[in-house]
Amino acid sequence: MDFVFYLFGITGLVSAVGVVAFRNPIHSALALVAALFSTAGIYILLDAEFLAVLEVIIYAGAIMVLFLFVLMCLNIRELKALPQFNKKIRPFAIGITAIFLVDMVYLITKSQFGVGELATGKYTSEQVAAIGSNAKALGQVLYTRYLLPFEAISLLLLVAMIGAILLMKEGLGRK
Secondary structure (H helix, E strand, O other), X not given: OHHHHHHHHHHHHHHHHHHHHOOOHHHHHHHHHHHHHHHHHHXXXXXXXXXXXXXXXXXXXXXXXXXXXXXXXXXXXXXHOOOOOOOOOHHHHHHHHHHHHHHHHHHHHHOOOOOOOEOOOOEOHHHHHHHOOXXXXXXXXXXXXXXXXXXHHHHHHHHHHHHHHHHHHHHHHHO
16 A cells, blocks of 8 residues: 555656646646646545545546646747746745745644544544545535535635626627
8 A cells, every 4th residue: 555655656746846847838737637646546545535536527637628728729939939037036936935845844744644533623534434435424514514615615706707707708809
């Protein structure tokens, strides 16, 4: 089991580095797909099948199709002619990256590895097994304890979608 975890972990890290390192945006997008599948594999090892399926369907499926669609719509040759990276921003970017890495190391060292409590801090792995599945336990928590925030987020996404449609219509009308 440890070997498979390390295999997924190393594959995910190499793929994530590839996302940043590749010059070709299509290759970066494909490396991102590999990183997302590695993450889904780790979710399966943690007995979070529902998250693994969502990772593959939503991120590796729908979001990556959107990324590739945008990449295909862009004229890559014109983008290569743009100046690469502003030299004045580089120290700021390095500082933010260093702060992020220190924060991640702190969080990793302070977190508790293992099954622990799920979702609300109320369910243990034995209780989830008694319920039947991770998806069923997530549904019970989401539609009972967190129903109001869930509905508020869905309303917020609806308003954002309507706003994007209105902005798009205005942008098309100006041409």
